[in-house]
Amino acid sequence: MNKIIVEILFPEVCNLFGDIGNINYLKKCLPDATFISTPLNGVPFFAQNSVNLIYIGAMTEKTQSDVVKRLSPYKQRLAQLIADGTPFLATGNALEVFGKNISDSSGETINCLGLIGISAKRDLLHRFSGLLLGEFNDSEIVGFRAQFSVAYSVDSDTTPFITVKKGKPMNHDVNYEGVRINNFFGTYLLGPFLVVNPFFTKFFLKLVCGSDVPLAFESEVIHAYNERITDFKRPQVKIK
Amino acid sequence: MSKLKFYFSVIAAKTAAKLLRLLHMNATNFPGQVGLVLCPNLLSYFKMPQTVIAVTGTNGKTTVSNMSADILRKNGFPDIVSNSYGGNVDTGIASVLLTNCRLDGSFNSNSAFFEVDERSAPHIFPFIKPDYIVCTNLQRDSMKRNAHTDFIFNILNSYIPEKSTLILNSDDLISSRLGSDKNKKVFFGLEKLPDEIPSDDSIICDIVNCPICGSALNFSLKHYNHIGRAVCPSCGFTNPKPNFDGVNVDRESHALTVLHDDSKEIYTLPADRITDIYNVLAAVTLTRTVGLSQSQVSSALNQTKIVKSRFDSFKIGSTDVIISLAKGQNPVACSGVCNFIRHENGQKAVIMILEDFYDAKRTSENLAWTYETDFEFLKGDDISQIVVGGKRCYDYLVRLLIAGIDKSKIFCCVNETDTVSLLKPQLFNKLIIIYDLFNVKSLDAIKSQLGSALERN
Numbered sequence: 001m002n003k004i005i006v007e008i009l010f011p012e013v014c015n016l017f018g019d020i021g022n023i024n025y026l027k028k029c030l031p032d033a034t035f036i037s038t039p040l041n042g043v044p045f046f047a048q049n050s051v052n053l054i055y056i057g058a059m060t061e062k063t064q065s066d067v068v069k070r071l072s073p074y075k076q077r078l079a080q081l082i083a084d085g086t087p088f089l090a091t092g093n094a095l096e097v098f099g100k101n102i103s104d105s106s107g108e109t110i111n112c113l114g115l116i117g118i119s120a121k122r123d124l125l126h127r128f129s130g131l132l133l134g135e136f137n138d139s140e141i142v143g144f145r146a147q148f149s150v151a152y153s154v155d156s157d158t159t160p161f162i163t164v165k166k167g168k169p170m171n172h173d174v175n176y177e178g179v180r181i182n183n184f185f186g187t188y189l190l191g192p193f194l195v196v197n198p199f200f201t202k203f204f205l206k207l208v209c210g211s212d213v214p215l216a217f218e219s220e221v222i223h224a225y226n227e228r229i230t231d232f233k234r235p236q237v238k239i240k
Numbered sequence: 241m242s243k244l245k246f247y248f249s250v251i252a253a254k255t256a257a258k259l260l261r262l263l264h265m266n267a268t269n270f271p272g273q274v275g276l277v278l279c280p281n282l283l284s285y286f287k288m289p290q291t292v293i294a295v296t297g298t299n300g301k302t303t304v305s306n307m308s309a310d311i312l313r314k315n316g317f318p319d320i321v322s323n324s325y326g327g328n329v330d331t332g333i334a335s336v337l338l339t340n341c342r343l344d345g346s347f348n349s350n351s352a353f354f355e356v357d358e359r360s361a362p363h364i365f366p367f368i369k370p371d372y373i374v375c376t377n378l379q380r381d382s383m384k385r386n387a388h389t390d391f392i393f394n395i396l397n398s399y400i401p402e403k404s405t406l407i408l409n410s411d412d413l414i415s416s417r418l419g420s421d422k423n424k425k426v427f428f429g430l431e432k433l434p435d436e437i438p439s440d441d442s443i444i445c446d447i448v449n450c451p452i453c454g455s456a457l458n459f460s461l462k463h464y465n466h467i468g469r470a471v472c473p474s475c476g477f478t479n480p481k482p483n484f485d486g487v488n489v490d491r492e493s494h495a496l497t498v499l500h501d502d503s504k505e506i507y508t509l510p511a512d513r514i515t516d517i518y519n520v521l522a523a524v525t526l527t528r529t530v531g532l533s534q535s536q537v538s539s540a541l542n543q544t545k546i547v548k549s550r551f552d553s554f555k556i557g558s559t560d561v562i563i564s565l566a567k568g569q570n571p572v573a574c575s576g577v578c579n580f581i582r583h584e585n586g587q588k589a590v591i592m593i594l595e596d597f598y599d600a601k602r603t604s605e606n607l608a609w610t611y612e613t614d615f616e617f618l619k620g621d622d623i624s625q626i627v628v629g630g631k632r633c634y635d636y637l638v639r640l641l642i643a644g645i646d647k648s649k650i651f652c653c654v655n656e657t658d659t660v661s662l663l664k665p666q667l668f669n670k671l672i673i674i675y676d677l678f679n680v681k682s683l684d685a686i687k688s689q690l691g692s693a694l695e696r697n
Contacts, residue, residue, distance in 0.1 A: 012448045017383050020443060021611030024642050041456055042448065060390040064452065124391070129384045146383045146607040191608025195638060217641045224634040227667055229681075231604040231631070 019057025058092025117155025143189030429482030
């Protein structure tokens with residue numbers, strides 16, 4: 001098997017809510033893989049090379065504009081990688097960077113990479129925090145959210161990622177959270193998404209590595225996951 | 241009409257406060273809530289005392305407020321109106337003002353001192369324009385409450401009155417940029433201390449690129465997280481020069497040497513962790529800027545003690561016990577405590593009760609913050625045991641494993657008060673208990689068990 005290469009985009013600024021926990025966990029799951037951290041002022045490794053996974057985490061609103069600017073020269077390359085089935089994971093508002101645009105309540109519109117069919121509306125005066133219980137591939141998904149923006153699907157071919165069972169969906173008109181295009185997974189769920197969702201992580205690592213990969217601390221991670229799901233399902237738990 | 245509403249709200253709030261006192265009920269915000277419902281722009285009608293001071297910032301504002309108010313009380317401001325025992329949002333400040341004012345909204349006191357929650361600036365500073373505003377620092381805090389430092393910076397900066405003299409931390413490249421050219425600014429900072437072990441391995445650094453040109457900053461010193469000294473190699477952006485510069489700490493005599501106007505001033509440190517030093521620097525800079533002399537401030541600081549509910553140490557048998565507040569959901573504050581633990585000498589055990597008491601009751605706590613917290617600092621061989629108590633203990637177990645801590649050292653229990661029974665006293669000679677602010681009841685239950693658990697050791 002070729003050596004697995006994971007590229008983490010801009011971890012110094014795209015780690016707003018503990019998102020780096022995903023990478024630290026992947027390092028434990030894939031001890032032989034190469035992890036490349038590309039800084040905001042650097043040239044992305046994927047520009048000239050093949051990678052097995054590209055990860056990007058949550059960021060500030062100003063950083064979103066910087067990231068769009070940095071990635072714009074590589075838009076075609078990113079589109080090709082998504083089309084070819086390279087696994088991507090974008091957590092928190094990183095998802096919006098790959099969408100068409102972000103309309104801010106101030107009246108400003110930020111044009112984004114336009115690689116996925118969503119458009120976001122941002123309002124810095126109204127922030128939403130909550131929990132989510134959902135389902136993907138017959139496994140339950142748990143997650144946390146904290147966001148100033150809401151995304152709307154603007155293309156009919158955008159595929160939902162997570163079916164929502166409890167908590168707020170991506171917007172009022174749908175019952176799903178996040179989008180999936182081939183092996184690109186984007187979700188507003190933030191922080192250590194891969195740590196708290198071991199069954200998704202198993203599925204995802206199979207996409208990354210081409211075969212089943214045992215999870216690090218598998219029994220402990222699954223035990224914590226089961227405890228959290230039980231907690232989320234308690235009727236008295238306010239989830240939004 | 242509005243003025244009538246104001247008078248009515250003063251009477252109603254004072255009555256509410258008296259009733260609550262008669263019922264022995266603690267009501268730090270309630271009179272203010274009543275007042276603000278009756279008169280939404282209530283704060284604009286007070287005839288504020290001659291000197292008004294506000295302290296805000298992410299970490300340290302309570303300590304700096306209490307310390308500074310204490311120094312001022314001992315030096316010519318005996319009847320200062322303050323929210324030391326009240327809330328730090330608009331309702332808390334309204335409560336203090338309503339319960340202390342005369343019926344016409346004026347005060348007997350010549351000064352007022354408020355700790356202000358940084359997010360509450362839009363509700364307070366348009367109406368109350370402090371003569372002095374201290375900002376201790378702006379750092380990552382609870383994501384639910386504060387989102388991120390850009391957000392808080394912009395909120396605060398939009399509402400800082402032009403007349404306010406700003407007391408700012410020059411080692412914080414975020415908050416040191418607060419205010420406009422119209423604000424007078426006085427900076428405090430801290431040089432690298434001779435015995436300091438720089439902390440440049442934290443997960444969080446809230447400013448990595450130059451806010452002017454976007455180039456990567458070169459840090460020459462990190463006291464902790466982003467607090468330190470940096471320069472932009474492209475445009476030269478750097479820390480402002482401190483007017484009150486901490487240059488040395490004598491840990492034996494608990495003395496802090498501060499360089500000010502080319503002369504050395506010595507102050508007593510009630511505690512000597514890096515954050516404690518910054519708190520003293522902020523309090524010294526404020527009180528000296530207000531007009532107190534070095535000897536007045538120094539003499540008052542000699543009598544200051546850290547509140548035992550935040551930090552305490554004692555001995556049981558041969559075991560040293562340290563109890564420290566760690567502020568759950570605040571990754572910077574919690575990392576600071578982890579850094580303190582790693583540098584403490586001795587063979588150590590740690591009890592952690594960090595879960596949010598209210599989240600555990602009402603919802604399911606978002607533990608994303610633990611992945612920004614430097615639990616990696618606890619993986620040294622000099623830590624024999626880590627005992628985690630609380631409903632989310634299995635999430636903590638995973639987090640500690642990812643931090644590289646050996647599973648054999650980690651012990652979990654859902655009931656926080658069971659943590660003591662999991663201790664193995666033969667493995668350590670120092671026990672450090674870290675707890676969230678709202679877990680005091682569990683902490684007290686744990687403390688009550690320590691004697692029997694440790695005395696035989």
